[in-house]
Amino acid sequence: MAEKIRPKLKTPPLLVLPALGWFLWFLLVPLLIVVTYSFCTKGTYGGVVFKFSVENYYRSVNWVYLQVLANSLKLATLTAFCCLCIGYPMAYIMATASVRVRSLLLILVILPFWTNFVIRAYAIKVLFGDYGPLNHLLMRWGLTHDPIPFGNSDASIWFGMVTNYLPFMVLPLYVALEKFDFSLLEAAKDLGASSWRVLWTVLLPLTRPGIVTGFIFVFTPALGEFVIPDLLGGARTLLIGSLITEQFLKTRDWPFGAALSILVILIVMVCLGIYLRIEAKEERNAE
Amino acid sequence: MKTDFQIPRKRRRIPLMPLGLARTMTTIGFLLLYIPLVSLVVYSFLSPLGAPGGEQEWTLQWFRKLSANREVLHALKVSLMVGIWSTLGATGLGTAAALALTRTRFPGRKILNALTYVPLIMPEIVLGLALLIWFVLLQMTLGVISIILAHITFCISYVIITVKARLHGFDEFLEEAARDLGATPWQTFWRVTFPLIWPGVLSGALMAFTLSFDDFLITFFTAGVGSDTLPLKIYSMIKFGVTPEINALSSIMLGVTLLAVLFLFHPEKKSNEI
Numbered sequence: 308m309a310e311k312i313r314p315k316l317k318t319p320p321l322l323v324l325p326a327l328g329w330f331l332w333f334l335l336v337p338l339l340i341v342v343t344y345s346f347c348t349k350g351t352y353g354g355v356v357f358k359f360s361v362e363n364y365y366r367s368v369n370w371v372y373l374q375v376l377a378n379s380l381k382l383a384t385l386t387a388f389c390c391l392c393i394g395y396p397m398a399y400i401m402a403t404a405s406v407r408v409r410s411l412l413l414i415l416v417i418l419p420f421w422t423n424f425v426i427r428a429y430a431i432k433v434l435f436g437d438y439g440p441l442n443h444l445l446m447r448w449g450l451t452h453d454p455i456p457f458g459n460s461d462a463s464i465w466f467g468m469v470t471n472y473l474p475f476m477v478l479p480l481y482v483a484l485e486k487f488d489f490s491l492l493e494a495a496k497d498l499g500a501s502s503w504r505v506l507w508t509v510l511l512p513l514t515r516p517g518i519v520t521g522f523i524f525v526f527t528p529a530l531g532e533f534v535i536p537d538l539l540g541g542a543r544t545l546l547i548g549s550l551i552t553e554q555f556l557k558t559r560d561w562p563f564g565a566a567l568s569i570l571v572i573l574i575v576m577v578c579l580g581i582y583l584r585i586e587a588k589e590e591r592n593a594e
Numbered sequence: 595m596k597t598d599f600q601i602p603r604k605r606r607r608i609p610l611m612p613l614g615l616a617r618t619m620t621t622i623g624f625l626l627l628y629i630p631l632v633s634l635v636v637y638s639f640l641s642p643l644g645a646p647g648g649e650q651e652w653t654l655q656w657f658r659k660l661s662a663n664r665e666v667l668h669a670l671k672v673s674l675m676v677g678i679w680s681t682l683g684a685t686g687l688g689t690a691a692a693l694a695l696t697r698t699r700f701p702g703r704k705i706l707n708a709l710t711y712v713p714l715i716m717p718e719i720v721l722g723l724a725l726l727i728w729f730v731l732l733q734m735t736l737g738v739i740s741i742i743l744a745h746i747t748f749c750i751s752y753v754i755i756t757v758k759a760r761l762h763g764f765d766e767f768l769e770e771a772a773r774d775l776g777a778t779p780w781q782t783f784w785r786v787t788f789p790l791i792w793p794g795v796l797s798g799a800l801m802a803f804t805l806s807f808d809d810f811l812i813t814f815f816t817a818g819v820g821s822d823t824l825p826l827k828i829y830s831m832i833k834f835g836v837t838p839e840i841n842a843l844s845s846i847m848l849g850v851t852l853l854a855v856l857f858l859f860h861p862e863k864k865s866n867e868i
Contacts, residue, residue: 320700326691326750327702330709333747337724338712344727393623396616414855419627421851423808425825426844429832430630433637433841440633470626477623502613531717534810538832548719555723555815565727568720579715 344565355561363566372550376570379547383529386468387522390476393469394521398480399510402487413481420474428538431467432458435539464540472529476521483517516589519582527575547571635848638841656842666843669827672738673807676823680745680806685799687746688753689791695754696761710755713748721748722815729816736818744816745806752805753798760794800858 345363350356366372401412419427433439435457442454457463491513495505511518533548547567554564641651660666695706713721725744726736734740768790772782788795810825817826824847831840 320694320698322690323694323698323700323703323706326687326754327706327709329687329747329750330706330712333725333728333743334709334712334721337728338720340727340731341720341724393619393626396619397623399616400620410859414859415624416627417859418852418855419631421804421808421855422631423810423825423828423844423847423851425810425828425832426634426847427630429828429840429844430634432832434630434633440637470630473623473627527715527717531719533719534829538829548717551719551723555726561727564723568717568723571717572720575715575717 341565341568344562345569347562347565349560349562363563366563367566367570372567375545375550376547378544379530380574382465382468382546383526383532385465386472386529387476387525389465389469390473390525391518391522394473394476394480395518397473397477398484398517401477401481402484403489416474416477416481420478424471425534425538427471428467428535431463431470432538435463435466459540461540461544464536464544467535467539468529468532471535472525475524475528479520479524480514480517483514483520487514516586519585523578523582526578530574531571631848634841635845638838638845640838642838656838657846660839660842660846663839665822666824666827669822669824672821673824676738676741676745676813677803677807679742680749681799681803683742683746684749684753684802685795688750688798688802689757689795691750692754692757692761693787693791696758696764697766710751713751718809718811719815722812725812726815736816737821740816740818741813741821741823744812745809748809748812749802749805752801753795756798756801757791757794760791764790804854 344355346359346361348356348358348360348362397412397416401409401416404412434441436442437454437456437458439458441457442451445451445455487510491509492505495509496502500508531548531551532546533552536544536546536549547570551564551567551571554560554567638656639652639654641653641655691706694700695703722744725740725747729736729740729743768786769782772786773779777785808825809823810829813823813826814829817823822830828840828843831837
């Protein structure tokens with residue numbers, strides 16, 4: 308076998324030490340400290356008292372905070388779902404387009420993806436502003452006399468989330484559809500399946516890994532999102548990202564903030580667990 | 595065109611009935627992506643709107659005003675400095691780790707592999723606040739240094755993954771041949787190994803720079819007084835009040851991104867052919 312005549316490996320394993328050390332010192336240790344803090348109590352003047360208690364977790368299952376969590380989960384799920392509904396057809400059209408059109412569309416998706424996140428959120432704020440382009444056109448066409456306050460609403464947060472996260476969905480879906488064997492669709496059609504049936508029973512099930520990856524790419528950052536609700540919602544609806552930030556920068560209740568972020572990590576881990584199980588099942592089916 | 599040889603020419607759009615629907619959705623998707631950006635650029639060239647419905651004129655006044663804004667220039671300088679140092683740090687550490695990860699077995703390999711994916715899947719906000727707590731505990735002054743340390747932490751992962759992908763399928767017999775011909779390990783690395791993995795290292799470094807330059811959330815937590823990066827500066831300008839100067843700044847940044855995307859998508863196709 309090739310293994311036997313393989314040349315001796317000469318790369319010193321010590322090369323890994325700097326990165327490993329860095330990760331331990333700036334990633335693992337800080338995360339363990341967050342876990343520790345979540346079991347501590349807040350001092351009288353905002354410091355942290357190292358006294359074990361589950362008070363923070365107990366507090367976070369309060370009705371008010373559960374609602375904040377539910378709001379965030381709802382927004383993240385809705386965002387991911389809307390991105391999927393718009394992103395899947397986009398990825399399909401891209402994957403089946405001619406080479407030239409495909410590169411053009413790919414660049415058109417990557418350009419916003421690379422544009423600064425804050426700027427994209429701001430662009431939507433301008434669009435919906437009282438004197439923004441939308442109101443300007445509506446007033447010019449005489450559809451309304453006074454500017455309509457589109458901004459600072461749940462709808463503008465939702466719109467901002469969907470537009471900002473759309474590329475995160477399209478790119479993994481495109482990768483999945485690019486590899487897809489489109490002759491399978493032809494075969495299904497030849498055998499007399501209707502187009503919708505081909506979509507539901509052939510295309511969607513076979514590209515499920517791409518769908519799940521896209522969903523996670525959107526859902527995970529959307530769950531902890533802080534900038535978009537802050538800029539577009541006028542902080543009217545409290546979301547978990549804003550709540551955590553508040554604990555750290557305003558209320559200075561670090562232990563409670565730590566507990567909340569542990570909850571977020573747990574939710575993300577549950578989602579990833581589901582994802583990995585689907586992946587494993589997919590692989591077993593393929594064998 | 596060059597690309598025609600790489601991707602099979604045969605196009606395979608199957609006349610699915612929902613194709614019309616798919617086209618409509620695609621149009622909607624691109625409109626969603628571009629209407630806000632395009633209107634932002636247009637607004638950066640328009641004079642302020644006086645009375646509702648009043649006429650607006652084309653102007654460059656916001657760009658002139660922006661060029662006189664010292665704080666923005668300072669933020670740009672901070673962003674560039676953070677970007678360059680984080681890129682250098684992350685590329686060095688990440689390339690070394692990728693080499694060792696793909697070619698040697700050592701205890702702790704699994705741990706490093708797992709840790710690599712942590713910054714990718716963890717919500718940014720958690721990494722940001724974890725580092726904030728840690729820096730405060732270490733009694734570090736928050737500023738440019740703490741931002742760079744934080745950025746290196748998440749950039750390493752991307753470099754490791756990119757370089758690892760490049761090392762996959764690397765022919766180690768080339769190194770063996772160099773050694774047989776009498777090259778020292780050092781010469782072998784710089785004359786044989788490094789030129790071969792260079793495209794991977796370069797794209798890892800570019801990715802690290804982009805991520806660092808664009809990052810908001812982690813920087814938000816780890817920045818101190820007077821160390822605002824460009825995204826932080828833009829954010830505080832927006833919070834302070836919407837001024838057309840931000841439109842001008844955004845237009846410039848959009849232009850730079852456009853140039854970068856157009857530039858990067860040409861050489862990449864060539865480098866893939868090696």
